[in-house]
Amino acid sequence: MRGARPIDTEQTLQIAVTVNGESHARAVPVRMTLADFLRHELGLTGTHLGCEHGVCGACTVLLDGRSARACLTLAVQADGMDVTTVEGLADGDRLGPLQQAFMDHHALQCGYCTPGMLTTLTEFLRENPHPTAEEVRIAISGNLCRCTGYAGIVRAALAAAAALRGDTA
């Protein structure tokens, strides 16, 4: 692989992706990551890029409903798929229950990790409506937060789970 003649021309492909319920068709360079596509092509800058090698979790989006690192997925791989970003979790200016719980329980300070936390926990709470604090910690083990010490995030996730179940808090 090293020493091989480098490819010096950019290949582009036409893709069609549904993002937060809206269809988008674009010609994209094949080496563009899904994260860059969302941010630079669609202007959806809610998806954050921290490490760009799959460690920090800030760029987590839902790909056909399953959480995935947008920095480790090529935009062309999302062709024909359904993507949900953090922008898709709110109803206009109205926060979703998980977002509201993050606000209520001080689950963010700088906010950099928040989009990835929210998308990850959206999938998690859908599959596990009755989580324990320990399960929440394991669920967000792939999302790094350098501000909160995670305590507020865990509290918010448990509160959101209760709200989503319809329990009175």
Added chain:
Amino acid sequence: MKPAPFRYHRPSTLDEAVRCMAELDDARPLAGGQSLMAMMNFRYVTPQHVVDLNRIPELAGIETTADGAIRIGAMTRQRDVKDSPLLRERCPLLAEALQWVGHVQTRNRGTLGGSLAHLDPAAELPGVLHALDAVLEVRGPDGARDVPMSEWTLAYMTPALEPGELLTAVRLHPWPPGHGHGFHELARRHGDFALAGAAALVHLEAGVVSRAAIALVGVDDGPLRLPAAEALLTGHAPDPQRIAAAADAAVEVPGIDDVHASAAYRRKIAVVMTRRALTDAAARASSVVPASVGPASLPRGERRIAPPPSPAGGSVSG
């Protein structure tokens, strides 16, 4: 953009993928992308061609074969291996170990075959499949061949794949019902690469170990079986002393000396992880009476069925 320019290929059949790999110079197959994409973002690797295997339906799926084996397609997501009711029932070691593999986001994309072909020394899945004596199915321009897991690791991160060959599936024979399983590892944080980890399988007959398999990860170039420890257990009741003696065999493994831990520390961890994995496996194993031995000939006080174990892993021993 992070990766260097490349040409992108998206075959829809295995034949087409094999042809791509054979005809293209400097081509890399892209499985779940959880390692390759990171390496491309860093430009550690700059392939001229990327062959995306994600749209080849025949490469994914879990099925039982005519001879009673379970065949898992190489592109089956780690998440789907972990959640498979068939594998949870017949081969619970896989789900147990998969709790430790990365995080939910990486398991959603990451594949069984990708982990085996990437062959990180600390990867859990190669260790588990080594303990299970799995056979790997490989396809190349010259046709298909089988590679036993014992011959899969050639060197550090180097599987027994010829240029142009693709790993297509994994076949394993589940252990008999009632066998016990265990997996333990030590990592600094949940989801980190393990400093050392151990997979164990134990089958009991009339209270004694009739078969044992132990594989370690994170202590050598590839996963390592512990035949000496397996032999120490076989034919004996798996009491704590016997398990501790068997686990002590792990102190002989090479160990890896790096910034994360010294080889000596890894050997020490390997012993402890082996002991814990064996303890779980023995506790979960039911003692079945061999067909040739009736209940009347059981030694006095011998229990036919061990008490139900309390799974250490909590929710995963399905």
